[in-house]
Amino acid sequence: MKEQAQNKQIGAPMNRVDGHLKVTGAAKYSAEYELPNMAYAVLVGSTIAKGRLTGVDAKAAERAPGVLAVITHFNSPKVPGFDTAGKDPSQPATVGGPLKIFKDDKIHYSDQPIAVVVADSWERARHAARLVKGQYAPEKHKTNLEAGASEAFLPTAAKKNPKHPMNDYQRGQADAYKLGAIKLESEYVIPTEVHHPMELQAITAHWEAADKLTIYDKTQGTMATRRDFAKEWNLPEENVKVIATFVGGAFGNALHSWPHESAAIIAARVVNRPVKLMLTREQMFTNVGYRPYTWQKLGMSATPDGKITAITHESIGQTSNYEEFTESTLAQTRMMYQAPNVTTRYRLVSLDVCSPIWMRGPGEATGAFALESAMDEMAHMLNLDPLEFRLRNYTDKDPENGKPWSTKFLKECYQLGAERVGWSKRQLKPGSLRDGEWLIGYGMGVGTFGAHRGAATVGAQLLANGTVLLQCATTDIGPGTGTVMTQIAADTLGLDPKKIRFELGNSSFPKAGTQGGSSTVNSVGPATQEACLALKDKLRGLAGASNAAFASAKKEDVTLTDGYLALSSNPATRVAYADLIKQGGDKAVMVEARPGPEGQQYSMYSFSVHFVEVRVHELTGEVRVSKLVSCADAGTIVNEKTAGNQMKGGAVGGIGMALMEAAHIDDRFGRYVTKDFADYHVPVHADSPAVEVAFVNQPDPHVNALGTKGIGEIAIIGVAPAIANAVFNATGKRVRELPITPDKLI
Amino acid sequence: MNQFQYVRPSKQQAAIDAVAKDPNATFIAGGTNLVDLMKRGIATPQKLVDINRLPLARIDADPGKLRIGALALNSTVADDKQVRERQPLLAQALNAGASAQLRNMATVGGNMLQRTRCSYFYDLAMPCNKREPGSGCGALEGINRMHAIFGFSDKCIAVHPSDMSVALVALDATVLVSGPKGERRIPFIDFHRLPGDTPEKDTNLEKGELITAVDVPDGPFTKYVHYQKVRERASYAFALLSVAAALDIENNTIKAARLAMGGVAHKPWRLTAAEQLLVGKPATEDTFRQAAEVAMQGAKAFKHNAYKIKLGPNTIVQALRTAASAA
Ligand SMILES: Cc1cc2nc3c(=O)[nH]c(=O)nc-3n(C[C@H](O)[C@H](O)[C@H](O)COP(=O)(O)OP(=O)(O)OC[C@H]3O[C@@H](n4cnc5c(N)ncnc54)[C@H](O)[C@@H]3O)c2cc1C
Numbered sequence A: 001m002k003e004q005a006q007n008k009q010i011g012a013p014m015n016r017v018d019g020h021l022k023v024t025g026a027a028k029y030s031a032e033y034e035l036p037n038m039a040y041a042v043l044v045g046s047t048i049a050k051g052r053l054t055g056v057d058a059k060a061a062e063r064a065p066g067v068l069a070v071i072t073h074f075n076s077p078k079v080p081g082f083d084t085a086g087k088d089p090s091q092p093a094t095v096g097g098p099l100k101i102f103k104d105d106k107i108h109y110s111d112q113p114i115a116v117v118v119a120d121s122w123e124r125a126r127h128a129a130r131l132v133k134g135q136y137a138p139e140k141h142k143t144n145l146e147a148g149a150s151e152a153f154l155p156t157a158a159k160k161n162p163k164h165p166m167n168d169y170q171r172g173q174a175d176a177y178k179l180g181a182i183k184l185e186s187e188y189v190i191p192t193e194v195h196h197p198m199e200l201q202a203i204t205a206h207w208e209a210a211d212k213l214t215i216y217d218k219t220q221g222t223m224a225t226r227r228d229f230a231k232e233w234n235l236p237e238e239n240v241k242v243i244a245t246f247v248g249g250a251f252g253n254a255l256h257s258w259p260h261e262s263a264a265i266i267a268a269r270v271v272n273r274p275v276k277l278m279l280t281r282e283q284m285f286t287n288v289g290y291r292p293y294t295w296q297k298l299g300m301s302a303t304p305d306g307k308i309t310a311i312t313h314e315s316i317g318q319t320s321n322y323e324e325f326t327e328s329t330l331a332q333t334r335m336m337y338q339a340p341n342v343t344t345r346y347r348l349v350s351l352d353v354c355s356p357i358w359m360r361g362p363g364e365a366t367g368a369f370a371l372e373s374a375m376d377e378m379a380h381m382l383n384l385d386p387l388e389f390r391l392r393n394y395t396d397k398d399p400e401n402g403k404p405w406s407t408k409f410l411k412e413c414y415q416l417g418a419e420r421v422g423w424s425k426r427q428l429k430p431g432s433l434r435d436g437e438w439l440i441g442y443g444m445g446v447g448t449f450g451a452h453r454g455a456a457t458v459g460a461q462l463l464a465n466g467t468v469l470l471q472c473a474t475t476d477i478g479p480g481t482g483t484v485m486t487q488i489a490a491d492t493l494g495l496d497p498k499k500i501r502f503e504l505g506n507s508s509f510p511k512a513g514t515q516g517g518s519s520t521v522n523s524v525g526p527a528t529q530e531a532c533l534a535l536k537d538k539l540r541g542l543a544g545a546s547n548a549a550f551a552s553a554k555k556e557d558v559t560l561t562d563g564y565l566a567l568s569s570n571p572a573t574r575v576a577y578a579d580l581i582k583q584g585g586d587k588a589v590m591v592e593a594r595p596g597p598e599g600q601q602y603s604m605y606s607f608s609v610h611f612v613e614v615r616v617h618e619l620t621g622e623v624r625v626s627k628l629v630s631c632a633d634a635g636t637i638v639n640e641k642t643a644g645n646q647m648k649g650g651a652v653g654g655i656g657m658a659l660m661e662a663a664h665i666d667d668r669f670g671r672y673v674t675k676d677f678a679d680y681h682v683p684v685h686a687d688s689p690a691v692e693v694a695f696v697n698q699p700d701p702h703v704n705a706l707g708t709k710g711i712g713e714i715a716i717i718g719v720a721p722a723i724a725n726a727v728f729n730a731t732g733k734r735v736r737e738l739p740i741t742p743d744k745l746i
Numbered sequence B: 001m002n003q004f005q006y007v008r009p010s011k012q013q014a015a016i017d018a019v020a021k022d023p024n025a026t027f028i029a030g031g032t033n034l035v036d037l038m039k040r041g042i043a044t045p046q047k048l049v050d051i052n053r054l055p056l057a058r059i060d061a062d063p064g065k066l067r068i069g070a071l072a073l074n075s076t077v078a079d080d081k082q083v084r085e086r087q088p089l090l091a092q093a094l095n096a097g098a099s100a101q102l103r104n105m106a107t108v109g110g111n112m113l114q115r116t117r118c119s120y121f122y123d124l125a126m127p128c129n130k131r132e133p134g135s136g137c138g139a140l141e142g143i144n145r146m147h148a149i150f151g152f153s154d155k156c157i158a159v160h161p162s163d164m165s166v167a168l169v170a171l172d173a174t175v176l177v178s179g180p181k182g183e184r185r186i187p188f189i190d191f192h193r194l195p196g197d198t199p200e201k202d203t204n205l206e207k208g209e210l211i212t213a214v215d216v217p218d219g220p221f222t223k224y225v226h227y228q229k230v231r232e233r234a235s236y237a238f239a240l241l242s243v244a245a246a247l248d249i250e251n252n253t254i255k256a257a258r259l260a261m262g263g264v265a266h267k268p269w270r271l272t273a274a275e276q277l278l279v280g281k282p283a284t285e286d287t288f289r290q291a292a293e294v295a296m297q298g299a300k301a302f303k304h305n306a307y308k309i310k311l312g313p314n315t316i317v318q319a320l321r322t323a324a325s326a327a
């Protein structure tokens, strides 16, 4: 686009606009709002995984100091929207629906909230919560996916709609890999992984009037959350306000409305005070989703010269007994490599567990573990360098639908990464390199994710002090949304970023989708751009009244400078803001930007490749990632620094996925045995090398005018298999069940 | 957390009396373990006797031994010049434990008395004989990846999680205790117990007995020592298994040896038979392997911890190898 030549802010590694607020503690997160007359709520969880709640002994809790209420299904007020038959208030369009807390006596999973205790202090509520005892009629539960695999089913949405992406897919001949002369068939397992953002899930619910609700909530979508709770309480959407100015990480677990949010809203209704509810770290394991335990089988055949002839990829993921959660586990297999025959089959198993929810690089990260491991296995069988094997199966158009790529610079990524990691040192024969007691290996893994874009609206206005205020309901869960939007606005307006404020995280602002699926910059970015253009045009019109040059100027020619509206072509032509303000008239615009028809014509994806060097101790089996280079084709990079942060965070998440993260259930009790950070490990600094990031930084002209494609997901997709492949290269041991802990390598 | 009383005596006898005379009273030092257990409802003391005012934080470099006060912080001990020079194995083991923040709070006495990390012990909704005698052992037929391969009983298969204690048992330390019946000295090896029929008792400390110090006798182990900890991430994780190795080597011949394992039993596990085998032998890989084999005799695995049978000897070899080449 034309204006790019003038970009000063887009592409610059600008510091976060809210960095200072965050490091000084001034940024307010949902648990930090203090309202007058506040009460505090703590949940009590079921100790059985399935059955009925026959009673709740709350006497001791009710007598405990400071307790205002103990709410259970036996005494909860009716939530009107819970009874609206057929209406599913959940945001992800799933079959079934989110758990309706306190609606009936059914226990669906262990630690499902059976009561909420409300008290005048959090400590008192927590103490009293421990005094509540549930009485149960237990039933036989199922929490083991393998044991339930025989009951795996095609998602209902796919059964109902033959075009649904979760249906079985086939091109060429079904299961053709079985006929290949050179073939492999491997099974892969990823355990349940839990998002565990630093910030715990928390909500402060405030009924400002009987029909007016304000919630300060940890959510990735203020509008979606508003919609959900407006429906639950049969309220017009405008009567519900959702505030999420700051979100301390989410990784997907705030893409869904959860029972604890409903509980806080019910509690606030019952005690008629604002109620704050914060989950414990333990409850973060059991009540707010996770990346589902998934079993996969991948069959592949190839010609001796390294052309893939067929792939069959099957997966069975777990879901809950009350909601069908699906994700795109098999998407990458259908489009990444040339292969004339491809079959994919996606199945679910319902277990007595909390519903899963998309976790960073959802589905694709799971599927890529199987696909990219199998690519490495096949390259090994063919005695080919795995990078060369991928190049031989590179696709210049989307093999799934025959459409051209909007842009694809994956080869460039390969080249950048291979050089930086020192790929030429890699030996074809596993176990060839060592440094004393440490075996050294190199591995790679590819990731991809759709360049999604949705409609978004941004409001822009010139304030009396000559600054510009932009507003949008989008959230910023950490990637730096406010920062990059400020950069985009600065370039479009020609204004110093310090004179721009981008406000977000409030459902009363102009509407935007949920921050998920790497789509925010793709969607809100162009809306910001268009709103700024519209604002310029509006101001140009106003200025035309006093200066004829503006009346005939093009909006692109108008620029905002310190104190004046001016023409870029002739900066001497200018009108002071003070004069414009005096003149009166509306200086605000609101513009909606929608994706164009390009989505129908092109296949739009971001791509990444991760190269790693690992060291594996020959005696103890400990794995250290000594180098990690992540390269991405994510279109235009609006901010090298925040984009780099995204990539690094994803890479570290990938190290966790590969080497340590696993939440285990003891199936006898249906309860997690990993319930804290001593049992569930996430990487610490010492586990991560200084991650190197390289971007191709080529605009994609088809997604939007900015040329962005999205980064958040591709940062993690492909990292775990890259590490697994490097471990194989170091040791000759192929680990197909994550995480790769020392016990699997000795 | 239940409601509790809190007292902070400045006299040792007052502290001892306060706990000895009240069945629901307990000492608190750094609180890094006890407070966690209270928050989870696993420990429910009605009175906390804070001992931080007692003068028990000194490290005395006496001739022939170091006397380390029970309230000396894990980080202070690990950084102490005398400790580093005279007992480098202890310093290494301490630094392998927890995180810098925790080591700055945790005391020597509290570290020895930290309770197992068995997940069933931590979950009030699951059976655990250690937490609730007679309720059954959740781990026995459950998820027991982290559990014991030595010295367990059918009542409990938990492991003791302390790193420091593995070094102290290898170094023949002695625990100094003061209680309602006066003072006594407990050899470190007798301090922790095997579970037997009473897994609720971790140690031989009696009610009201206060640990005042640990004596660590000087030995020849100032150079060839190594604490090898195998864990699932590079730092800040409990050991899957650990080995404390101390050698005295002259002309490549082992003159004296100490060896102990962590993460394998209900107490830090001293490997005396392996030590005996090492003495008089050349410090070679072959010798280390033989010692490792002897050390593992009698090990028995459960469903998820069979890897320890292999990881054990490998880690012993690695620890000895590194100790022997340390200089
Ligand atoms: C996240 C985390 C990770 C950890 N990782 C490790 C690790 O890797 N390796 C490791 O070894 N440890 C680890 N720890 C445990 C840590 O070392 C212990 O919590 C700490 O050493 C306990 O010391 P304290 O002074 O805080 O004890 P407290 O919590 O104050 O007390 C513990 C117990 O000892 C009793 N007690 C304390 N002092 C005395 C005394 N002088 N006389 C009699 N009784 C006494 C108390 O009554 C209590 O029962 C970890 C802890 C946490 C929380």
Ligand code: SF4
Pocket: B116, B118, B119, B120, B121, B127, B128, B129, B130, B131, B136, B137, B138, B139, B140, B155, B156, B157, B158, B199
């Ligand atoms: S191993 Fe010991 S601590 Fe663990 S459940 Fe069994 S009895 Fe309890």
